[in-house]
Amino acid sequence: MVFSGQLSNGAVDWYISLWQALPSGWTLRGATKSTAGGAYKISYTPTTPIRTTFRTVIGPKFYGAPAMSPAVIGTAQDRRIVINKPAASYITLTGVAVTGYTVPAEPGLEVVLQDLLGSGKWRWLTSVKVDAKGNFRLPVPDNFPSSRTVRVVSRGVPSTAVEVSPTAWVVIKAGLNPKVYAVSASMVPKTYRSGCPVGPSSLRLLTMNYWGFDGLVHKGELILRDAAVQKMITVWTASFNAKFPIRRMQRVDVFGGSDIRAMEADNTSAFNCRQVTGNPYALSPHSYGYAIDINTVENPYLAANNVWYPSNGLSYRNRSWIRAGMLFTNSTPTKSLVGQGYFWGANWSKPDYQHFQPR
Structure with missing residues (x-):
């Protein structure tokens, strides 16, 4: 609270004191000396909300003051930032956020989410503007597991007016978080057409998290036969827990239904009603929604025409040079899929290291 005024006689260097009316009497709250033209300014910061009377007087005493x-x-509100209590824990990539509100509501106020580093310093994570009701929602990075102490701080206000919330503890755990949805024809415009052995009503969209080559958690999707969903959840739960890296996992429609384009993008996918790549006379097992290809660049495929696909995966024909994302007999996805009754294409005379299909 700032109280300012001017002496009528313009006197300089006169002692001016600020007094607050309390039930016990007038109480001194601050003092200063007048400056040029008799101007003065006195600041007072209450420790509790108040609405009471103030006066300024000449001299150090209230009673008997010459003027x-x-x-x-004077009114002072209890300005503060409140954080809603976080859940005990969250799962990666579920839109984790710190929510709360300001008291009183301060629409347009910028608030900053910070987390505490091991060095004892606070790091800026993100900021938002408070809405018309004083509420805010600050996203927390949730593409990797973490446990962190956070707080919310007001920004863009004088240093004496900065508000800091109490701290909160936010725990994010890595998890597959599988979700299953029905499939419509509009969701598979490039991978389904009339005459395919399986229609959209027998397919499902499975979304789930996976570990990327960058060490972070990403969201993936597979279009599958309905009867294959539970098996795939079992397989990918084990693979996720083992942190087996996946480059990307998108429906082949993203690549215009082209198996070659999808393989060159190192895409992991399942359903695609098409002919076998390299053998236009055979219908691909992927047309039925059960077969799956994994990390297609790291696990290339020798087609019936003796061409290796994809062209950017040729260095991975050397299976003695072990690199991330390659599949072997002891790899978690391989063991899990075989355990679910799948056959691995690496065992064919023309190896298909990326491919698995039911026996």
């Missing part, structure tokens, strides 16, 4: 200002009503 005093008219009484003014």
Whole structure:
């Protein structure tokens, strides 16, 4: 709270004191000396919310002062930032956020989410503007597991007016988080057409998390036969827990239904009603929604025409040079799929290291 005024005689260097009316009497709250033209300014910061009367007087005493200002009503509210209690824990990539509100509501106020580093310093994570009701929602990075102490701080206000919330503890755990949805024809415009052995009503969209080559958690999707969904959840739960890396996992429609384009993008996918790549006379097992290809660049495929696909995966024909994302007999996806009754194409005379299909 700032109280300012001017002496009518313009006197300089006169002692001016600020007084607050309390039930016990007038109480001194601050003092200063007048400056050029008799101007003065006195600041006072209450420790609790108040609405009471103030006066300024000449001299150090209230009673018997030679002159005093008219009484003014001073109001101070209990400004604070409140954080809603976080859940005990969250799963990666579920839109984790710190929510809360300001008291009183301060629409347009910028608030900053910070987390505490091991060095004892606070790091800026993100900021938002408070809405019309004083509420805010600050996203927390949730593409990797973490446990962190956070707080919310006001920004863009004088240093004396900065508000800091109490701290909160946010725990994010890595998890597959599988979700299953029905499939419509509009969701598979490039991978399904009339005459395919399986229609959209027998397919499902399975979304889930996976570990990327960058060490972070990403969201993936597979279009599958309905009867294959539970098996795939079992397989990918084990693979996720083992942190087996996946480059990307998108429906082949993203690549215009082209198996070659999808393989060159190192895409992991399942359903695609098409002919076998390299053998236009045979219908691909992927047309039935059960077969799956994994990390297609790291696990290339020798087609019936003796061409290796994809062309950017040729260095991975050397299976003695072990690199991330390659599949072997002891790899978690391989063991899990075989355990679910799948056959691995690496065992064919023309190896298909990326491919698995039911026996």
